[in-house]
Amino acid sequence: MENHVALTGAHGFLGWHVRAALEESGREAATIPVGDTFNVAEAASAMSGTTRLIHLAGVNRGSDTEVSEENRRFASQLAQAIVRAEVPPTVIVYANSSQATNGSLYGNAKAAAADILRAAAEEVGSDFQNVLLPNLFGEHGRPFYNAVTATFSHMLSQGQTPSVNVDKELTLLHAQDAADLLTGAVDAGASRELEVHETVSGLLDRLITIDAVYRRGEIPDVAAEFDRDLFNTYRSYTFPEHAPVQLTRHADARGSFFEIIRSHGGCGQSSFSTTEPGISRGDHFHRRKIERFTVLSGSATIALRRLFTEDVVEFQVTGSAPVAVDMPTMWSHKITNTGADLLYTSFWTNEIFNSQAPDTIEKAVHK
Structure with a gap:
């Protein structure tokens, strides 16, 4: 099973992007469900012999209890499978959040999940990578849920006028860059080099410009990688309704x-x-x-x-x-x-x- 990868959360926003990134390297991705459909024997079998296990599944919206308990439960389920795998994964990667260090309820739950997975990795001798991800944006994110970039892009594509409720600086990372970090295509230590800092109002201004130019059928300025990624994100909400x-x-x-x-x-x-x-x-x-x-x-x-x-x-x-x-x-x-x-x-x-x-x-x- 050379270059075989297993992952949880495969059908979520980041999971879709990770699977797309894996396609480029020709790596097979086995999906492992967690939560109510989790089966420890099936999960252990799916990850056995893999070179990389990537844990993406998590809960970032819901009641305090759901956010706190479900993130821990998913990690505990995966840890059970890790120690039962006949040949444990070579590398175990956790898609953690930069909020894991801010002391919030969500951050504490993500930090606790990392501790659970780290302990399982140490028990079986796997390398553990705890990747702290900032605000993600990218194609086909869920508006009013995944990120403000998705909400702004969706609203602009529908001819609506987004507004900024609270202006603050964001640390942004394109989902394909996050996928490269998680799959090992880019060294995890390079994450800071891929991040971009922008205010919420600055982000909206960029997207308003993109929207105005593309509505004329023209390509906006995409010289900078961040602007290219924003444009690709925006236009994912215009297709196919606004094509050709x-x-x-x-x-x-x-x-x-x-x-x-x-x-x-x-x-x-x-x-x-x-x-x-x-x-x-x-x-x-x-x-x-x-x-x-x-x-x-x-x-x-x-x-x-x-x-x-x-x-x-x-x-x-x-x-x-x-x-x-x-x-x-x-x-x-x-x-x-x-x-x-x-x-x-x-x-x-x-x-x-x-x-x-x-x-x-x-x-x-x-x-």
Whole structure:
């Protein structure tokens, strides 16, 4: 089971991001339920022989009793399985919170859970990593629950006007960066280098600018990684309702003309392809890269599927009525020539292709 990973909380916000990150390295993820559906024998079997066990499951909303007791219970259940595993995990990673040191009820519960897991790891000789995570943000977070970034992004995408109730400085970390820390792709000691400090009002101002620019079909300034991650987060709330981007085609006796993209900052790369009838290109996803498809001539179907779901979104596009379709991060996508003629397609990405870090992960749209 080389590079085999087991994790709890696989179906939550951070769990989805961790599973997406694991896809890039081709690692299999076994999921371990905790709580009322926990089975110690099944959990011990699932984690036995794994190189990494990641504990994500927790309760951060609910009554004081639920928050205090459930976080401890989940850790205790997992600890039981750890000591029963035939071959204990090499590394046990706990997705803890930076609030674990602030003395709050939630912080104390998270700290207690860390102590429980640390003791189990020491008993079986596993390496224990206690990763303190700040405020997380990222694609498909739950509005009014996961983080203020999700709430602001959702409201702006719906044409609403968010307000700041209490302005304070936030320490923010993109969920894909958190996933890299938890999966070992990035050394846990580098977490501070990935964090960004911003006030709640400053965060809202950034998102308002992103919203205003993208509503015109243009790409905002994504030169800074934080702004790129905020844009990817925001646009996850606009898809598919606000897609595709409508382009204006100008035609006269000389031929036709239309603009493909306006980018407000950062580097980029444009490319062009021809595709024979019946042939597809793509069947991959990106974790951070922004990509735009525009058919110049011919007819095609652009199909997309959010990772770990069954729902496929399709757009029928033609060069005679040009539109741009932006590929959401962590959605597998492809374009298929559905016409009788050669398909001409323009592709734009916000970064120059790097063969050492392509951020292009194979994943079929249709299973």
